[in-house]
Amino acid sequence: MSTNLKGALLPAEGGAQKGIINFAKQALKQGVFDAVLIPSRVPAGDSFAYFLIRNEAVLEGASPLSPIMPVQGARVISSITRRGKGNNRIAAIMRPCEARATIELAKLGQVDLENITIITIDCPGVIPLSDYFRDAGKGDKVFEDASQNWNSEPMRPVCRICDKFSSVGAEDLHIGIMGAKSGSILLVPHNPKGEDILNKMGLSLEGDVNDWEASVNKLTEERKQKRNQSNQALRSDIAGIDRLVETFSACINCHNCMRVCPICYCRQCHFDSDKMKFSFEDYLTRAEARGGLMVPTDTLLFHIGRMLHMSLSCVSCGMCEDACPMAIPVAQVFTLVGDRNQGEFDYVPGRSVDEPLPLTTFEEEEFLEVEQSYAGVSARQENQND
Amino acid sequence: MQESLPDRRTRMTKVLSINKSPEDGLKELLRFLIENGKVKGVVALRKMGEYGAISYSLITNPGDIESTVPLFPLMPVNLAKQLSLLTLIEAATEPIAVVLRPCELRAFVELVKRTQGSLENILFISSTCGGVYPLEMAVEGNIGEHLPKYWKAVGQGELVANTRLACRACEYFVPYTADITVSLLGNKSIEKETTLFLNTEKGESIVEGISGKFSEGDLDTTTMEQIRSKRKAEKEKLSDEVELRNLGIDEITKTFSRCIGCRNCSKVCPACYCHVCFFETETSQHGPVYYERELDKKGCANMLSDTIFYHLVRLFHVSTSCTACGQCADVCPANIPLWAISLKMGEAVQKAFNYLPGKNIEEGLPITTFVPEEFAGIV
Numbered sequence: 186m187s188t189n190l191k192g193a194l195l196p197a198e199g200g201a202q203k204g205i206i207n208f209a210k211q212a213l214k215q216g217v218f219d220a221v222l223i224p225s226r227v228p229a230g231d232s233f234a235y236f237l238i239r240n241e242a243v244l245e246g247a248s249p250l251s252p253i254m255p256v257q258g259a260r261v262i263s264s265i266t267r268r269g270k271g272n273n274r275i276a277a278i279m280r281p282c283e284a285r286a287t288i289e290l291a292k293l294g295q296v297d298l299e300n301i302t303i304i305t306i307d308c309p310g311v312i313p314l315s316d317y318f319r320d321a322g323k324g325d326k327v328f329e330d331a332s333q334n335w336n337s338e339p340m341r342p343v344c345r346i347c348d349k350f351s352s353v354g355a356e357d358l359h360i361g362i363m364g365a366k367s368g369s370i371l372l373v374p375h376n377p378k379g380e381d382i383l384n385k386m387g388l389s390l391e392g393d394v395n396d397w398e399a400s401v402n403k404l405t406e407e408r409k410q411k412r413n414q415s416n417q418a419l420r421s422d423i424a425g426i427d428r429l430v431e432t433f434s435a436c437i438n439c440h441n442c443m444r445v446c447p448i449c450y451c452r453q454c455h456f457d458s459d460k461m462k463f464s465f466e467d468y469l470t471r472a473e474a475r476g477g478l479m480v481p482t483d484t485l486l487f488h489i490g491r492m493l494h495m496s497l498s499c500v501s502c503g504m505c506e507d508a509c510p511m512a513i514p515v516a517q518v519f520t521l522v523g524d525r526n527q528g529e530f531d532y533v534p535g536r537s538v539d540e541p542l543p544l545t546t547f548e549e550e551e552f553l554e555v556e557q558s559y560a561g562v563s564a565r566q567e568n569q570n571d
Numbered sequence: 572m573q574e575s576l577p578d579r580r581t582r583m584t585k586v587l588s589i590n591k592s593p594e595d596g597l598k599e600l601l602r603f604l605i606e607n608g609k610v611k612g613v614v615a616l617r618k619m620g621e622y623g624a625i626s627y628s629l630i631t632n633p634g635d636i637e638s639t640v641p642l643f644p645l646m647p648v649n650l651a652k653q654l655s656l657l658t659l660i661e662a663a664t665e666p667i668a669v670v671l672r673p674c675e676l677r678a679f680v681e682l683v684k685r686t687q688g689s690l691e692n693i694l695f696i697s698s699t700c701g702g703v704y705p706l707e708m709a710v711e712g713n714i715g716e717h718l719p720k721y722w723k724a725v726g727q728g729e730l731v732a733n734t735r736l737a738c739r740a741c742e743y744f745v746p747y748t749a750d751i752t753v754s755l756l757g758n759k760s761i762e763k764e765t766t767l768f769l770n771t772e773k774g775e776s777i778v779e780g781i782s783g784k785f786s787e788g789d790l791d792t793t794t795m796e797q798i799r800s801k802r803k804a805e806k807e808k809l810s811d812e813v814e815l816r817n818l819g820i821d822e823i824t825k826t827f828s829r830c831i832g833c834r835n836c837s838k839v840c841p842a843c844y845c846h847v848c849f850f851e852t853e854t855s856q857h858g859p860v861y862y863e864r865e866l867d868k869k870g871c872a873n874m875l876s877d878t879i880f881y882h883l884v885r886l887f888h889v890s891t892s893c894t895a896c897g898q899c900a901d902v903c904p905a906n907i908p909l910w911a912i913s914l915k916m917g918e919a920v921q922k923a924f925n926y927l928p929g930k931n932i933e934e935g936l937p938i939t940t941f942v943p944e945e946f947a948g949i950v
Contacts, residue, residue, distance in 0.1 A: 196629025200915060220866055229828035232905065237862055240870025255831040255905070261874045264856065273866065318829060318906040347595040418922070434624040437647050439902055441835040454846070458886055464660045472612060477638075477787070480627040480653045510709040510902035 189350075192373040193363065193383050196390035201362035204370040207250045207304065208360070210241050210448040212276060217385050218302065219273040223250040224262065232319040235261045238274070249278050250362075250363045252328030254311045257504050258283030259447035263268065266297040270541045274300050276359075280308040282502040285535020286447035289498040292542050295321075302378060305356040307363040307401070310337050310344030314507045315535050335363070336403065341503040343516045346415045351401045355535050358382055364400030371397050373543050418523045422520060433488050433517065435511040438481035442488075442505035448495040456487045462505045488515075492522055497543050498534045499523035583787040584770040588776055591874035593753055596765025597641045597670065600751075600923045604668050605633040610694060610777075612675035613664035614650070614657075615641040625709065627653060629667075641670040642753070644721055644734070645714060646703045651841035655688040662689035670696045672703070672910045673746040675931020678841035680748060681892040684936050687844045690694075694777060697746035699706070699790065701737025705729075705903045709875035711854035728798045730805055737897025737910035739868030740806035742799050745790065747930045750774035759873065759893040810915070813908040818915060826912065828876040829905035836899035836909050850881050856884040886916045889939045892928045893917035 197204020209221045224246045233251040235258060256455040258279040265275070277287070284305045290296040309332035316339070317324035327339050337345040344350075352359040358379035361371035371392055374380040383390065384571045423432045440457065443449045455461065461483060472478035501518050506516035527533060529552075530543035576853050582663065589596035604610045615629035617639045625645050650671045657663070673680070683689050702723065704714050719731060724731040730739055731841075746752055749775045754766040768790065769775040834850065837843040849855055855877070857877065865872035893913050902911035921927060924937035 195782070222874075227828045227875075229825045232829040232831075233843065234873055234875040236871050236873055238871040239866045243871045256828075256875065265859065265862055266876070268856065268858040271863060273859070273863060278788075298940075314831070314904045315906070318707070322686045431620055431624075434619045434626070435647075436837070437902075439835050439838050441833055441838065441902070441904070444838075447834050452851075452853075458641050459846070462656060462659055465657055465663050466661070468629060469612060469631065469665060476630075477617065478629040479619065479637050480629055480650075480657070481648055482656075487752055508831075508835070510706050510710075510835070510904070567661045 189399065190392035190394050191399070192371040192392040192394045193388040193390050194369045195372055195388065196368060198368055200360040201306075201370055202248065204232055204248045204362075205360055206244060206247050208370070209247070209249075209278060210244050210370070211386060212382065213241055213244065217274075217382055220275050221247075222258075222265070223247045223278075224258075224279075228250075228318065229358040234571065236264070246507050247389055249306060250309070250332065252312050252324055252332075253314055253317045254280070254502070254507075255285075255314065256441065257286060257445065257447040257502055259286030259290050259296070262287050262301060262447075263295045263447075263450065267533045268302065270297040270300045272300075274302070276302045276304055278304045278453075280311075280502075281305045281351065282347070282500040282535075283347055283447070284356050285349070285353055285500040285559050286498075286502060287450055288535040288538050289500070289539055289542075290450060292496070293448075293450060298538065302358065302382065303356040304358045305352065306360045308344075308347070308350045309335060310340030310350070311340050311503075312345065313341050313503075316514055320389070322502055334438050340381065341507065341516070342514065343503040343506065343520055345500045346412040346520070347501065348412055349533075350408070351405070351536055355537055361394070361397040361401070361434075363404070364396045373397075373515055387509070410522075412524070414516070416524060417520050419514070420516055423521075430485060433513060434479075435513060435563075436481075436484040436488070437483060437511055438484045438487065439508065439510060441508040444496065445508040447489075447500070447502065447504065447506040448498045449491065453465060456483070456490060492519060494528045496523045497530065497532060499527075500534050575811075584789055585775050586603075586786045586788045587767040587769060588784040588786065589765040589767070589781075589862065590763070591765055592763065593698075593755060593761055593765045594640065594642045596767070598610070598752060598841075600696075600767070600778065601639065601668060601670070601783065602636045602727070604694075605631070605636065605950055606775065607780065608740075609666065610668045613669070614654070614665045614667060615639045615670040616643045616645070616647075622742040630680075634885050642698065642755070643707055644701065644703045644718075644731075644903075645706070645894065646675070646735075646898065647709070647721070648671065649678055649704070649839065649841040650675040650898050651682055652839070652844075654679050654693070655682045655844065656843075658693075659686040663692035666692045666694065669776050670693040670695060672693065672700050672896075673697050673743055673749075674700075674741070674894040675841070676725045676746050676749060677743070677894040677927075678892070678896060680929035680932050681842060681894070681936075682844060683932065685844060687817045691930065694751070694773060695746075695749045696751045696753065697749035699746075699756040699795070700738075700741075701731050701756055702708075702734035702741065702744075704733060706737050710732070712810060722761065725755050726757070726759055726761045728794055728801075735897045735901065735910070736809055736908070737900065738830065740802060740860050740896060740911075740914060742806070742808050743894070743927075744798065745795060745803070747927075748932065750777070752789060752790075756798055757791065781821075798889055806914075810911060813911045818912070822881075826907060827882050828878045829907055830875065830882065831905055832875050832878050832881070833904060835884055835902045835904070837900050840885075840889060841894070841896065841898070848920065849884070850877070861946070874916075882939075886913065889913070890916045890920040891924065891926060894928050 220239045280404050284303045331339045359373040501520040502518040532543050601613045612631040752768040752772045895914045897910040926937050
């Protein structure tokens with residue numbers, strides 16, 4: 186996090202959530218935006234969805250700190266802007282991992298950011314869908330209690346090890362709710378677009394950001410450690426082909442991890458295409474060669490293929506794991522692999538919209554050690570052939 | 572729906588008895604079929620490695636039959652969908668035997684009617700089905716503990732506790748078009764004996780040479796009807812519990828309000844066979860103009876509002892072929908009682924057409940069979 190951040194304090198007497206809603210209402214009233222995209226409770230009361238809201242009264246019932254993430258916000262922004270930026274200037278109030286995935290989708294040509302202002306919130310995490318839907322009332326209570334103390338225990342496993350729960354730098358404006366003086370929230374702009382919002386709203390950048398920064402930094406460090414430990418532990422559980430096969434052996438090939446993933450944007454997944462339909466003869470041959478063919482087929486190939494395609498942009502949001510009917514720790518596995526792959530390229534998905542995707546950036550000098558080892562192998566082979 | 576149970580009154584059915592529990596007896600049959608070259612392969616549930624995950628597997632080596640668990644009460648996938656994949660490009664080029672549940676068999680027959688697979692060269696082995704446990708229980712990993720209770724209840728023809736709600740409410744537990752039916756429900760001797768009804772000539776001839784006792788008989792109709800009454804009563808009770816008596820617009824809106832739009836219900840559904848779902852095409856995507864209009868009209872737009880439309884269209888599309896397997900409900904991340912909705916819708920539509928999906932391959936699909944006099948009251 187940059188050290189010379191400035192922020193504006195906004196009173197939030199009824200708590201952070203109320204403060205955020207009031208801020209959004211003011212912004213709408215003052216014509217800073219035409220609409221606000223924000224999670225809200227559905228009319229039936231037992232779930233949440235993103236609502237695009239212009240009406241201030243409707244905004245009153247919004248839940249920016251919803252206890253669950255039924256849909257990843259990046260997907261929502263993609264569905265609004267993929268076919269054109271439209272005329273509405275929209276403020277998207279979302280969690281940091283949703284903002285980061287939005288940035289990745291913008292780089293992948295699936296989001297048009299021109300009319301979108303991304304506003305992130307310090308995120309206490311979300312509780313798993315399966316826990317919540319067992320008893321929504323209880324879920325609300327569990328989340329409320331835990332989020333007030335920044336206790337991540339009841340949250341998604343990847344939320345517990347999330348070290349990017351606060352400002353990520355790619356958003357236009359961040360809302361700090363952590364450690365902010367009680368009864369207020371902190372508005373931290375990250376670029377001229379964000380500063381412009383506060384200017385228009387007549388908010389000056391005189392708030393004290395030190396407390397907030399200190400709390401964020403402290404938890405970030407704790408989470409980093411936890412993340413490393415968790416990655417290491419998982420690594421010893423799943424490394425090697427046998428353990429990998431075992432980890433995914435319960436997979437029923439429903440591809441729901443892919444469909445809820447904000448990064449998996451292909452209109453037609455290769456693994457759902459006719460390319461993956463084979464002749465009976467082919468299946469029989471494979472069964473004979475391997476001593477049995479698991480039906481559904483090619484489940485592990487799907488996961489590895491998906492991993493290869495999206496792990497550089499994976500933001501560890503945990504949607505995949507929540508949507509898996511077999512409770513395979515998909516998000517944890519992808520976090521482990523994503524961290525490592527992203528580290529190789531010194532790339533943080535969603536950190537900056539200007540940072541190009543690693544695979545679209547060719548650098549001649551990169552990964553020489555990999556190249557050389559192959560050169561060595563082929564030289565040895567040539568020697569043997571001589 | 573007052574569809575009768577399979578009736579084989581024209582003559583008594585040949586019966587093969589093997590002196591082992593049904594699971595072991597069935598394994599013996601499968602081994603016999605492969606070893607004697609009667610089939611090239613077998614598709615059955617199998618324990619995958621030490622981890623204990625259960626999956627269907629295509630097996631060609633008789634030595635691998637030991638690792639199968641053909642009657643394990645779990646449906647990781649509806650096999651109809653997988654059989655469709657195996658036989659979509661070409662029919663089975665070699666004979667195979669398949670062990671599956673009555674609803675899976677019916678669903679596959681429906682898929683074949685829709686030209687999504689072929690019955691050719693497949694020996695269908697099914698059973699009078701006690702139901703399966705929810706996938707959730709496989710995740711918790713404690714199905715093993717429930718097995719003794721499962722088999723006890725099945726043998727006594729009782730409802731099995733903790734099985735899928737769709738299974739508890741299922742009236743079609745006797746397979747219609749199986750070549751061989753394993754008698755399980757209400758079969759008091761299942762602990763020590765496998766009773767196989769050889770329903771077809773294919774079923775009769777393929778077991779020739781196996782060691783076992785041959786006789787003639789039929790499923791006990793009275794027992795089957797008793798079980799059916801229990802299931803029916805349970806269905807009524809469960810329908811009350813999910814509050815689906817009156818599926819009006821309010822109930823529908825409320826029921827689907829939790830939907831996260833993942834469409835996994837369609838992905839695992841054997842009746843949803845479209846290679847590209849309409850709801851995943853460009854046609855069904857909104858442009859910015861749509862959202863602007865919604866904002867002008869209502870001041871807000873629910874970004875998950877199309878989910879009810881999706882569910883209604885899906886119900887409409889699958890209702891004639893839905894075999895109420897319950898896979899949709901099991902994979903729903905939002906815990907929506909989809910099984911009950913599909914069942915209710917399916918029953919109503921199937922009754923209107925006097926059609927039971929998967930009962931008979933010769934029977935045309937209601938939607939593709941034009942009857943000029945039909946629904947005169949509506950026209």
